[in-house]
Amino acid sequence: MPENYYDKASRFLAKLDPGAFLSWLLRLPASDFVFRGWLDTRGVPFPGDTDRVSDTVAHVENAGANGVPWIVAVEFQTKPDPEMFGRLMGYLSGLWLERKPDTERGSRFHLGAAVVNLTGSGSASREMIWPAAGLYSQLRVVERNLELESAEELLVGIEAGHWAPALLPWLPLMSGGDTSDIIDRWKVLAGGEPDRRRKAQMAAIAMLFATKTGRKAIWQTKLEGWNVDESEYVNEWMARGEVREAQQLILRIGAKKLGPAPEGVEVVVRAIQDRARLERIADRIFDAPGWGDLVATV
Structure with a gap:
């Protein structure tokens, strides 16, 4: 079974009931936070996965701290990635620079990350201290290793x-x-x-x-x-995911070649569900004279 079947199933589950999932993941009562939605993170690729745009980056507010806005990047791993610490550091820095909770000058998100390891036990957190030099760096990640979680407790x-x-x-x-x-x-x-x-x-x-x-x-x-019939639903998730990835690829690569897509063009691209047509459009990105001609590809 290809690894991305499990990844897509995990993402589907996170979005099935986001509040309930985040409450369990972060071990927080639902009353302690407000889920504002999943952020659009196009343009902030996850390091090491240049063609994948994470769609499980949550915008939540800390209800106990006057609604302080947080980004919580959620990553699912079939097995632990020994480089996850470095990849998360790169991803979170990109999110902090590129995404803001509102238009107020100086407004920034607080940053957090959570990793769910479907198998194995990971260690994405790091603490680096050099007291004499006054240097201190830390990334503390919420990490759930499901093989160590109790089915009985759940x-x-x-x-x-x-x-x-x-x-x-x-x-x-x-x-x-x-x-x-x-x-x-x-x-x-x-x-x-x-x-x-x-x-x-x-x-x-x-x-x-x-x-x-x-x-x-x-x-x-x-x-x-x-x-x-798990195959029916797995194929449905895969097809849906492949369409989204093709749309994102066209918009991202097209922006580099043709400039940012006008709002109307982006709507047209995201409305195309035919994977074969999306592939034909992608093949023409470097030859098309403009966005209008590109999306007219049939």
């Missing part, structure tokens, strides 16, 4: 109403996520989802993650009768 939290059911698909990645009793309780909670499509999506992602951890057999047996 279920208890959801059963008690402390956490939202939207967190259920992560459970197969957690410690104890392959036991019969745990999966039976998972089914009860997931079965209470009134939206049939969302229920199917949650089950499909759970099966996808169970496959990653070698637990597919027991989950498949336990979910018999649920009519889970």
